[in-house]
Amino acid sequence: MRPIVGITMGDASGVGPEIIAKALRSDRVYEQSRPLVIGDAKMLERAAEIAGIPLRVNRVNLPSEGLYEKGTADCIDLDLLPADLPYGAVSAEAGNAAFHYVKRAVELATDRRIHAICTAPLNKEALHLGGHRYPGHTEILAELTGTKDYSMMLSAPKLKVIHLTTHVGLLKAIETIDPERTYRVIRLAHDTLRRAGIERPRIAVCGINPHAGENGLFGNGEEEEKLVPGIRRAASEGIDATGPYPADTLFFRTVRGDFDIVVACYHDQGHGPVKVLGLEAGVNITVGLNGGIIRTSVDHGTAFDIAGRNLADEGSMLEALRMAAELAPKDF
Template identity: 60%
Template sequence: MMQTPDTRPIVAITMGDASGIGPEIILKALARPEVYAMCRPLVVGDAGRLREAGGLIGSALAVRAVQTPAEAGFVCGTADVVDLGLIPAGHPFGKVLPLSGEAAFRYIERATRLVEAGQADAICTAPLSKEALHAAGHKYPGHTELLATLTNTPEVSMMLVAPKLRVIHVTTHVGLIDAIRRIEPGLVFRVIERGRATLVKAGFDNPRIGVCGINPHAGENGLFGQGEEEEKIIPAVRECQAKGWAVEGPLPADTLFFRAARGDFDLVVAMYHDQGHAPVKVMGLEAGVNITIGLPVVRTSVDHGTAFDIAGKGIADDGSLVEALKQAVDLAPRRG
């Protein structure tokens, strides 16, 4: 009798910083049958560290070390782990450590190669510590830029998804003055284009997109700022509108996010990090998801940090990781 092929996508879950909450939220998420109903989860990390985390949270899951995805069973009750064996027993929780940063880099590197080789379909990342990453000699602002380098992608965008709100960023991990300098019509257009293409792929016919201004009240016709909206944003919006896209802006950020949450827009384009991050985190930090747009591989992530203050205590919430896995499944290429 012919066996029906398993069409669930294989999602590589990187363990993140071993001294943070990544190991425990991964085990909590993998205890949920609904996760296995939608995907084949495969942790890329350290089996020993996951077992330690399992002891902290009283997990009944078995942790099974594998070397390749082909060895994994993908059965609820057992966490399959591509085991890199980098973290020694008793490694501290709650501290910034170079070894944790080095391991976090290696996990994401291995997961990227698995997807590129067709052995996994998407990547879902637990949080890493930028400070630990830098201490290990990897000078990246975060996952987004690291993945862009690993995949030789010249330009990517960060999209945050929370209940009732989606936000894509024109600039991210740079200072505010540098962000304003970097914003220019070509970049704004490319970010809108990437965000729109992602929503179209997800089933939106002609997504409604609201574009933030830079200054208070989006400059209010030159009253605030030095003409940044007219110089940097309006040409890109007009180019989008000429293509028949439902793009509006620049709009005052203080009301645009309210309108988007109300349902007026499917996507908000934020000009800089805090302009986009703050509203999303107010809407739902525990359920927020970070998606890197423009990579040749699908990557989603929790929208929170390593939480060193509670790491190792077994109390971290896995809600954002479960949401990130759902987004990874929705964006992953179809199998079968």
Template identity: 60%
Template sequence: MTTTAPPADTPTDALTATPFVAVTMGDGAGVGPEVVVGALVQPEIAALCRPVVIGDAQRLRAAAEILGVDAEIVPVESVEDAVFAPGRVNVIDLGLLPADLPWGKLSPVAGHAAYEYIRVASELAMEGRVQAICTAPLNKEALHAGGHVFPGHTELLAHLTGTEEVSMMLNSPRIRVIHVTTHIGLIDAVAKIEPGLVERTVRRGHEALQRAGIPAPRIAVCGINPHAGENGLFGYGEEEEKIVPAIERLQADGIDARGPLPADTVFFVAGRGDYDLVVAMYHDQGHGPVKVLGIEAGVNITVGLPVIRTSVDHGTAFDIAGTGKVEVGSMVEALRQAAQMAPSPGA
């Protein structure tokens, strides 16, 4: 992999106007170190933001060697100490991983380290020292084994920032999906869905799309049952009870939300451009179509936090970790979207 330097005549004030992004390394036994290094040496990233990794310098150097990337991994004490130059990767080095940590094997040590990376990044964001967080994947089992029982990044970030309720949005080249419920069982998800939660989820998605430059988002809201219940034929009236009242309130406020719509067709029409956002009622209803339509370029955005947070839309990929085979496109896109949505420093 080769890189080219940004134009030499790029004004200094143009760089200082770009946001600082805290990039968490994720689970060090997975592909996180590789996707971080591989993405940060891309010239387009240098023009968009000022990334600072929260992770382990030694592991990043190992990843650079595996990828065959000529990258200078430089530990820094703080975001403010970072210097940005072609091929340089700044890292706040927490030094939590042993040098002999195996690639591709579940590790409680790596799980705890991944938690600490997120904790430090959250503190930096809440202090206003970075304008966004971009996360490499963690492993939920390793996170739990390391003593931190959270379903995933979304819930962990909500806890660390003191946020009561957030939503997961998946953004792919063809469709965007926001979830009313995520990491709970299907029976629990149906029980949890209620008009207030549906309404708040749609409003968070509407606001996020407006911030991303879509002034009047067209939003499709999925039903829960097959064919969205088909007028009571399937289910027990969940659509009328749990979804319709929310849509009526949203429409009364001028939000273009339509539904409940059958999930087996709505993703097709959204993919051809009829809708800007699909509201999925539960995890697999939304994740399946997004991953079929392009997981490599997908981005996970946590909506509702007091800070911008984006992530790759793939896991730790233990089966290829440490081999140099991982694609970095999703991380590049996650950084691009973090930079796009983040406020300017001092704003």
């Protein structure tokens, strides 16, 4: 049975409604899943009209009421926004709505009414103006599911990256890393890739310092203190985890095929290489959420500068939907 993937609309002042409408033109989406939009139906209708897409929006209250047919977008309509919400502007209304779309999706996933969540981008400033003080989607999902041990994974063609830390400053990130966190993220990477069909994932850990510290030449021994014990623990349990390796060559080696996934120590160390490969092909995945909830997302922002102009590319949304269907639990 095709999994039901709940697609949250994100910040409706951005490109979220447009990339959703465009993605729902794809035969592949309906072959892989049953897509269910969670947002404001009128925003989806407006985006489809701007993009010239003949899309009928079917308002439903529960996932079981969806038709899941190409040409019809099934939508749980929270009806939180005015019809004339301006494109490209930071708005407390849109930020608040984006939070409630995610909240409803988590409720449905927790009740096992949907199999996975796929999120369109939100705007952090708008989210804060709307009264929700979170750094981003990952932290919202963690709190709503009561999850403490989670991580952000990025996936692009030939490269997957999982992070020890994400939305914190660099000094705080290095302070936060410890052997337990290193081990836990390696374990999350291993379990997630096994679920996706890789029998024995090859996991490589980045160093924190240039040249992974080069035997103490750079830094203050952070690799030996914070990374190596976690790597050794994972390896002792039969996980193929190695490192730490110099970050300046590790991503090249992974794209070449030496490894299946890289463990990055901080946000930009992992995000930069993935985004060089193309924003349109990147997928953001939250792994380790309680209840086995899978969440994928486009790997780009709200793009306020092109919102409402029929310029947004749906490629990353298509990849995010594909990954959500692939990783969705099969035991519902």
